[in-house]
Amino acid sequence: MIKVVIIGAGNVATHLYQCFTKSKQLDVIQVYNRNIQHLDFVEDASKKVSALDELKEADLYLIAIKDEAIGELVAKFNPKNGIVAHTSGTQPLHILSKFDNYGVFYPLQTFSKIKPVNFREVPLCLEANSEDNLEFLKKIASIISNQVFEVNSDQRKALHVSAVFVNNFSNHLFTLASDFCKKEELPFDILRPLIKETVDKLENLDPYSAQTGPALRNDKDTISAHLEMLDGDRKKIYTILTESIQNLHGKKL
Amino acid sequence: MIKVVIIGAGNVATHLYQCFTKSKQLDVIQVYNRNIQHLDFVEDASKKVSALDELKEADLYLIAIKDEAIGELVAKFNPKNGIVAHTSGTQPLHILSKFDNYGVFYPLQTFSKIKPVNFREVPLCLEANSEDNLEFLKKIASIISNQVFEVNSDQRKALHVSAVFVNNFSNHLFTLASDFCKKEELPFDILRPLIKETVDKLENLDPYSAQTGPALRNDKDTISAHLEMLDGDRKKIYTILTESIQNLHGKKL
Structure with missing residues (x-):
């Protein structure tokens, strides 16, 4: 042994x-x-x-x-x-x-x-x-x-940053959504199936191809309506992540 | 019928x-x-x-x-x-x-x-x-x-924004991490178990309690090291999400 x-x-x-x-x-x-x-x-x-x-x-x-x-x-x-x-x-x-x-x-x-x-x-x-x-x-x-x-050590550092994005940051997005639902007296349970499906989808698709939503569709009405409902950190995060999706997928705001 | x-x-x-x-x-x-x-x-x-x-x-x-x-x-x-x-x-x-x-x-x-x-x-x-x-x-x-x-209609609007956070935005974080791994010649598969566990954890924990990582620990050395490796949208997203985690959990940068 x-x-x-x-x-x-x-x-x-x-x-x-x-x-x-x-x-x-x-x-x-x-x-x-x-x-x-x-x-x-x-x-x-x-x-x-x-x-x-x-x-x-x-x-x-x-x-x-x-x-x-x-x-x-x-x-x-x-x-x-x-x-x-x-x-x-x-x-x-x-x-x-x-x-x-x-x-x-x-x-x-x-x-x-x-x-x-x-x-x-x-x-x-x-x-x-x-x-x-x-x-x-x-x-x-x-x-x-x-x-x-x-x-190697450089790759491991890249993995560690990536882990922060996929684990810590996505979990924080779940927390922000959970809080937002609580304010409207909605249980977090209502979001669980969507969260599960977001990840299950990646068994057959890479995340780039799995992207959906108003940012990708460049749906300006929905984006504006969402931004009006948000403030503080949530508004900042919505803005930068929408921009980043559009930058990566070649859409224009 | x-x-x-x-x-x-x-x-x-x-x-x-x-x-x-x-x-x-x-x-x-x-x-x-x-x-x-x-x-x-x-x-x-x-x-x-x-x-x-x-x-x-x-x-x-x-x-x-x-x-x-x-x-x-x-x-x-x-x-x-x-x-x-x-x-x-x-x-x-x-x-x-x-x-x-x-x-x-x-x-x-x-x-x-x-x-x-x-x-x-x-x-x-x-x-x-x-x-x-x-x-x-x-x-x-x-x-x-x-x-x-x-x-009701207000609750449904809140759910729709929440869905953007938990689905569209977390999927985008997976895409950014995937790209970062590709640059270092690492397969996306290496991140899949972590992504899966991030979501599986929420069966027993609410996302606020499930939060981990350098932002929550206020681990300044790791945060600085990560920021040095990032640029463009990834750096902006890392910064604002780190701040938001710390704001929500009462930590100070």
Whole structure:
């Protein structure tokens, strides 16, 4: 079995721990966190560690902590062997260059405490400082996921921005619409089927071809009527997104 | 059986026709369109009509044409009986006030030619000029859908704007992200699981509570790094949506 140490106690660390412990090929021998009380997701107390020098030899040390804490951890961490990999979408590979063997193991997904994750469908974006180390990370990634990608640091940064657009920003649009419906005493449930269909459509169409709506049709009456109903941030967002749709699809306001 | 005439040949008319003809309680006796050649989705040639005075007596005349064409059609249309209803998200109820019995039958969903629609999950937003007519529309709506809502004209306008936010605008964000990935030679497929999870999450969480990301965390380093990678519309959209998330969630840039 491949011996793994997980470093961190957040959502990514928790979900990786839960996924790894289900695999017969992976053995999570320890989980490290500065504050041991946050390791409540680890059943076996003997596996919980809050001092770096208590970490045993492992094949993989997986760092799943906040971006801004990685530098400090790296400075204090001196494993005797194994590969050290981080799970960050934004941090470059070379932040780990003090180690002999290192890489990136970035799961491109949004994790929340309460919702279980099916790792088989989570894209794992891998990078390493050598072909051998990359092969090793691919081996581990393939044990838990069907979506394994080799992604360099520039590509990973592009993916991270893209993730903000497709996840954070679209979720915010859902929030703004939800608030707008609430004001009119309409339940958010009424919008759910439309949101679901927006995404289901992309199984057969690329998003460029799936675009519809008043901006694409250059339907000035509807656009004006909508803008009259909006104010503040909602009005600004409506304006810039309408312009952007028209710019991209070659329409004119 | 309830006799229905459908007026129009676009996506909404086509999907309503296909749904209604499957029901044993509804009988689509005719489908009208100015250009009869666009009625290729109607199998029975004897049901295709291109002159309004050829329309037979029906219980319901359902207008599913472009918003801007409704006024002209209404002026020329003089049915002897039945309820006349339009299917528009933006047009008020009273655009049909020349008739004795009228209403609105607005399906809140995005329709495309190639993709079948399960009407049982499509919210149908109803309004009418009398209680009796509303009850009649509810009866028909309940035959085809489990999601029947009574929605007044102001509420319907709010829903239509909300639909632009959750469907058109989020789809545009997917397009921008897709383009950004293409530039870095990454397939759009790598983003699909994240998009799917963004929406699946809303089964258990309202979108306000589901919000994550650098804007919510007020993670200035990541926001700056992202802005440096972006230009043009993408940069403007990133800026305004980040500000809007922070305004709504009480964070400060």
